[in-house]
Amino acid sequence: MGPRQEAPAHRRGNGGTPLNFTDFIAIDWSGQAVERPRGLAVARATAGTAAPVLVERNWSRQGIEDWLAALADKGTRALIGLDLSPAFPLVDQGAYFPGWDLSPPDGPALWKLVDALSADDPHLAATSFVQHPDARRHFRQMGDCGDLFPPGRGRFRVCEHGQAAMRLSPYSCFNLVGASQVGKSSLTGMRVLHRLRGKLPIWPFDPLPESGPVLVEIYTALAARAAGMRKGISKIRDAATLDAMLAALGSEPAAPLSRHDDHATDAMLSAAWLRAVAHRAELWAPKGLTPELARTEGWTFGVG
Incomplete structure (x- = not known):
């Protein structure tokens, strides 16, 4: 029997890098071309069962960038989900932008x-x-x-x-x-x-770090589905529904919110979902994720 081959960094789960996260953060993002988009929302949960809390600020994209950089500087062991796609398709046509000489390789x-x-x-x-x-x-x-x-x-x-x-x-x-x-x-x-870049790694483009925070791509509808919300209904706009969905993910009820808009509740439910599933090694090693995809297209955390 030959020597044991170490699993590629993008495919390691609990058998490789320890996933001992203390914080679980979900960010509902926005592409609106204004300083403080209404769609930005940040929710944070800690290890255990306490409900996520909405980090109430008049957020800007720069403000979130600075906040994430500060988490990295502190070494906070946080799993941070961003509701956005970190890359464009590449493998279908061999390039992000076929025919453009500036089309990047990764x-x-x-x-x-x-x-x-x-x-x-x-x-x-x-x-x-x-x-x-x-x-x-x-x-x-x-x-x-x-x-x-x-x-x-x-x-x-x-x-x-x-x-x-x-x-x-x-x-x-x-x-x-x-x-x-x-x-x-x-x-x-x-x-x-x-x-x-260089301050806060994003999976699977970067190996999972043994300490400090890591970013992953999330799809908030996946969290809603995991909480039992049926297809076609993926938005929560009242406290009772939010608490029922949180309970399905092992979370205590939320404290009263100043707002129950799509962005706030998406972020809160996604933070609870990240906490509920982060320990699952198979989510860190999806079958379809290849080394090429890990460096070019990335992967949505939770997709098999």
Whole structure:
């Protein structure tokens, strides 16, 4: 019998890096091109059963970036879920942006490019990127569908096909039209990921660290489904429903909230879900996640 081969870093779970998180944070993101988007919400749960709490601030994207950097500086052992896609599809066509000589080879290079081309956009927006003459060809924008945006719903990452197999309803990151689009959030999030590079690792692009915080991509509808909410209804707008969903995830009832909008309750339920499932080794080693996907497209935590 030959020597034992160590599992790749992106596929290690409890058998590799210890997952002894003390904090579980979920961030409902927003791509709105203003300083303080209404859609930003942050919820935090601690190990145990206490209900998540809404971190009440008039959040900006820069404010969240600074807050996350401070958690890293403190060494807080936090699992942080970001409700955005950290990359575009690549494996389906062999490139994020086929035909563009600036098309990056991997996730970190993509984040760098988005940040560089959007450097003059205030509030960590990414308007300049999608208006770039080569980039815009790949996006569907209001009144402007690029000639390289394919017919139908657009291109999808491998893990987004996995989301669909779980009867979720993913949207292409190249679609920037409609209330459910995720492209704008993802682009603004990529700017933050670039600025946190080297300070706060994001799985699976980076190995799981043995200490300190780690970022993962989340899909808030997955948390709602895990809590028992039926397909077609994924939003919570009242205290009774929120407490029932939290109880299904092993959490105590929430303290009274100043608001029960989609963003606040999505963040709270997702924080409770992260705490309930973070110990599951199989979620850190999904069968479809390959080394190539780990460095290019990434993966949604919780998708099989």
